[in-house]
Amino acid sequence: MTTLPDPRQNHLLDALLSSDYDRLFPNLELVKMPLGHVLYESGGQLDYVYFPTTCIISLLYVMENGSSAEIAIVGNEGILGISLFMGGETTPSRAVVQSAGVGYRLAGSFLKTEFNRAGPVQRLLLRYTQALITQMAQTAVCNRHHTVEQQLCRWLLLSLDRLASNELTMTQELIANMLGVRREGLTEAACKLQTSGLIEYSRGRIVVIDRPKLEMRSCECYQVVKAEFDRLLPSLHGIAK
Amino acid sequence: MTTLPDPRQNHLLDALLSSDYDRLFPNLELVKMPLGHVLYESGGQLDYVYFPTTCIISLLYVMENGSSAEIAIVGNEGILGISLFMGGETTPSRAVVQSAGVGYRLAGSFLKTEFNRAGPVQRLLLRYTQALITQMAQTAVCNRHHTVEQQLCRWLLLSLDRLASNELTMTQELIANMLGVRREGLTEAACKLQTSGLIEYSRGRIVVIDRPKLEMRSCECYQVVKAEFDRLLPSLHGIAK
DNA sequence: AGCCATATGTTGCCTAGCGAACATACCAAG
DNA sequence: CTTGGTATGTTCGCTAGGCAACATATGGCT
Numbered sequence: 001m002t003t004l005p006d007p008r009q010n011h012l013l014d015a016l017l018s019s020d021y022d023r024l025f026p027n028l029e030l031v032k033m034p035l036g037h038v039l040y041e042s043g044g045q046l047d048y049v050y051f052p053t054t055c056i057i058s059l060l061y062v063m064e065n066g067s068s069a070e071i072a073i074v075g076n077e078g079i080l081g082i083s084l085f086m087g088g089e090t091t092p093s094r095a096v097v098q099s100a101g102v103g104y105r106l107a108g109s110f111l112k113t114e115f116n117r118a119g120p121v122q123r124l125l126l127r128y129t130q131a132l133i134t135q136m137a138q139t140a141v142c143n144r145h146h147t148v149e150q151q152l153c154r155w156l157l158l159s160l161d162r163l164a165s166n167e168l169t170m171t172q173e174l175i176a177n178m179l180g181v182r183r184e185g186l187t188e189a190a191c192k193l194q195t196s197g198l199i200e201y202s203r204g205r206i207v208v209i210d211r212p213k214l215e216m217r218s219c220e221c222y223q224v225v226k227a228e229f230d231r232l233l234p235s236l237h238g239i240a241k
Numbered sequence: 242m243t244t245l246p247d248p249r250q251n252h253l254l255d256a257l258l259s260s261d262y263d264r265l266f267p268n269l270e271l272v273k274m275p276l277g278h279v280l281y282e283s284g285g286q287l288d289y290v291y292f293p294t295t296c297i298i299s300l301l302y303v304m305e306n307g308s309s310a311e312i313a314i315v316g317n318e319g320i321l322g323i324s325l326f327m328g329g330e331t332t333p334s335r336a337v338v339q340s341a342g343v344g345y346r347l348a349g350s351f352l353k354t355e356f357n358r359a360g361p362v363q364r365l366l367l368r369y370t371q372a373l374i375t376q377m378a379q380t381a382v383c384n385r386h387h388t389v390e391q392q393l394c395r396w397l398l399l400s401l402d403r404l405a406s407n408e409l410t411m412t413q414e415l416i417a418n419m420l421g422v423r424r425e426g427l428t429e430a431a432c433k434l435q436t437s438g439l440i441e442y443s444r445g446r447i448v449v450i451d452r453p454k455l456e457m458r459s460c461e462c463y464q465v466v467k468a469e470f471d472r473l474l475p476s477l478h479g480i481a482k
Numbered sequence: 483a484g485c486c487a488t489a490t491g492t493t494g495c496c497t498a499g500c501g502a503a504c505a506t507a508c509c510a511a512g
Numbered sequence: 513c514t515t516g517g518t519a520t521g522t523t524c525g526c527t528a529g530g531c532a533a534c535a536t537a538t539g540g541c542t
Contacts, residue, residue: 061378069381071378071382082371083371088371092379122359126328130328130329130332133327133373133374137312137377137381140381141302141310143384145421147528173488173490181529182529185530187491187492188491191490191491201490202489202539203539204489224333231329412518412519412520414520422500424520425499425502426499428521428522429499443520444519444520445518484541485540485542486542487540488540489536489537489538491534492535494532494533495530495531495532496530497531499527499529500526501524501526501527502523503524504522505520505521505523506521508518509518509519510518512514512516
């Protein structure tokens, strides 16, 4: 709707050799990703992998008592459903649409076949997985040591990097759930960022005004994760060639 | 010294088909792992992968300000150096010997060749990697939501599972560093566990007396991680066959 | 225009855990 | 036996962030 859908807006698909992409293309299905939609549940069956193009997916761990925490964000730089090719079939995490948009899905069996060719597609998927691991590890550290404000900055930056925009459609309540903090705590942090002129928001719309300052106010975790993604997946057309 | 060194004390090596293992075996080198030894540094070159047998390795993220947090534990159930076969060559984490013992190392180039056969060895390594991912993700959640005492219980249990013993040689100071908390906070938690009769310790020696109670006092994270390891790597001889 | 659901702002209280400073206890080497 | 280094215990004050209860504002709808 906003952008004409081209699977190659997804960086992984874009990085494929034509010969590989041409095999995949006929099997890609466009999927709408409405806000809050659960792509899969903890421990559930994975029939598809997803290549986000204009949406962002959040990987959440939900605990027995209902509280949750985001462990990674997947956007147009990646793929959702790594456990299919890693061999585990499922994961104990939940995948939720964090920012509405569209993406493409591919039958899991098809992806597994591609992966098992043990060629460029496999190498690309594994490199992406390593970047994702870095993101999870950094999230663990961030949860341990950083303030809500720092984490909010990191989260905004990581999310914006995965959209072609400086704007997010997202209530504070939802962000708080993702970060695993109280809504009030998040409001307070957001407030400070707004009065400092870094962001502006109202009723579920957040606009980043001053990105450089946001980066300065973020913890180092953002840079570490970004650097690792850039290192492992330089966004050059055709890395997997 | 304590046990006669057999590479197959490592569960991954043990799970290999004889034909695969026989290729690896001549290339395995026994390595001593003294407490505190740094196997590799964040971002450093990885020349070897390591298969712990009687030691435990801790994967730590160290931050700019020097504070740190453990993101995963690797013992005789696993392998250290996944980024070699994942394609990234390095990771932003540090690997430190957390419990002294021995292990085997294998030249990275050799492992990569084995991995690229795209057979049982590759499948086994990827399944292990997924289990490790679960451990990292659960660590992130645990850091967010659980008390120091709960985390200590989880940590003790995960560590013991990787040793054939109910005893750890480990000061509270070191455990605190691993968990990314203050030594005093850890002392307090350890104190409570001791007076409750779950553990006994003195000067760097911790003995678990009542494991069932320790499990009850731990957060759910321990069970989640353990269940996922068991699911992905059932410790049957020859899973990778 | 007026209404209502929902998003955001605010306040008070409480606890976990941080930081620092210090006390004690234990083991090993001289 | 003494001494010193290291491991553990304890205390005090402080702050971030949890929980609860409520006030306000805003945008879409009738």
